Amino acid sequence: MGLFSKRVKEQSPPVNKKDLIPCDKAFVGPPKHYGKPQLPPKVTKEHSQLYKSMLEYFQNDKLQLPIDTTHTETLKPLTSKEKCWLSRECLLRYLRASKWDLDAAIKSLKSTLVWRREVGLSLIDGITAQPLTSNLVSVENETGKQNILGFDINRRPLLYMKNGRQNTEPSFRQVQHLIYMMESVTTFTPQGVENITVLIDFKHYKEPGIITDKMPPLSIAKLCLNVMQNHYPERLGKCVLVNIPWFAWAFLKMMHPFLDPNTRQKTIFDEPFENHIDAAQLQSLYNGKLDFSYNHEVYWADLSEKVESLKKYSYERFLKFGGLVGLSEFDLKGDHQDLLYPVDYENLS
Known part of the structure; x- marks a missing residue:
């Protein structure tokens, strides 16, 4: 069957209304019966050497980066929170994405660090004009066109994107909204998890505030794809x-x-969400048990509070364990007292 071929949809029996679970907020953490956190994956000796070289590059106290892509002559050193973001897993993600090409990985990660400064994710004192906050993009989610709710069996947080609940005209703020939601859902990844699951629904919902179910302009779509990839x-x-x-x-x-190619491989077309998500973690709209009703005033403030709380928790543990580039997200997201993975830890396969 071709990549864009339509599949035959298998309908499951509807969930009994008595089994529905009322829900209007995101919840932090997957069910305990989904298992314990997976330990950080091991790497080969060759890949470990590449990681060490990348770690040394970003640990250099003399490293300074532009404040944005326009003022490339204005350089600033890494902030403490940027160093926190530069975890062991983060560096390895960029190495894997670059097929273990060290120079390409360093270039790509530097580009992202500058981009994060430019869009307002990384704040530079006295310079960042407009931080990317929940308030900045709140209007974009008034109809609930994106939700973070539930986890799949691999303990990955779920990000719902509902194109048919579009409430605004195309603009860069739509891209900012995607950035905010990507930053939020990756913050929701629990200890031992790096990935997310995205559920995209194209159905048109005819409700107040919804203006269109049309696709965004190709320019906006390409910007969004650039953000994610x-x-x-x-x-x-x-x-x-x-x-x-x-x-x-x-x-x-x-x-x-x-x-x-990596994104294509992970994309599944026209299969019911229930084929991939347990009913207890899936919205009832898709034959799950979560009777989710989107109330913007309730959901949005709660999501923002939970995201900031999770970031604060990881940052406090980052400082506790030395405040160094290369600390493991396993340590930053855990609740154990002692450091398990020092920055010079060799996790060889």
Whole structure:
């Protein structure tokens, strides 16, 4: 069956209404019965040497980077929170995405660090004009067109994207909204998990505030794809798309050349979400048990608070364990007292 072929949909019996679980907020952490956190993956001796070289580069106290892509002559050293973001797993993600080409990985990661400064994710005192906050993009989510809710069996957080709940005209703020949600859902990844699962629904929902179910302009779509592929590499675990109308199929075919092979491999077309997510973690709209009702005033403030709380928790542990580039996310997201993975730890296969 071809990549863009339509699949035969298998309908499961509807969930009994008595089994529905009322829900209006995101929840932190997968069910305990999904298992314990996986330990950091081992690497070969050759890859370990490449990692060490990359670590040394970003540990250099003399390293300074532009504040944005326009003022390339204005350089600033890494902030403490940028160093926290530069975890062991982060460096390895960029190495894997670059097929273990050290120079390419360093160049790509430097590009992302400058990009994060430019879009307002990394704040430079006295310079950052507009931090990327939940308030900045709040209007974009008033109809609930994106939700973070639940986890798949691999303990990956779920990001729902509902194109048919579009409430704004195309603009860069739509890209900022995607960035905020990507930053949030990756923050929701629990200890031992690096990937997310994206669930995309193209159904048009006719409710107040919803203006269109049309595809975004190709320029906006390419910007969004650039964000996900270049600045959140190795983060996508799976992407499932449902309710795809004919014009969306045409749009997806236009976007296909811009997808990297890794993204294509993880994308599943026209299969029910319930084939991939346990009912207890899936919204009832898709035959799950979570009776999710989107109330923007309730959901959005709660999501923002939880994201900031998770970031604060990891940052406090980062400082506790020495405040160094290369600390492991396993240590930063855990609740154990002692450091398990020092920056010079060799986790050889």
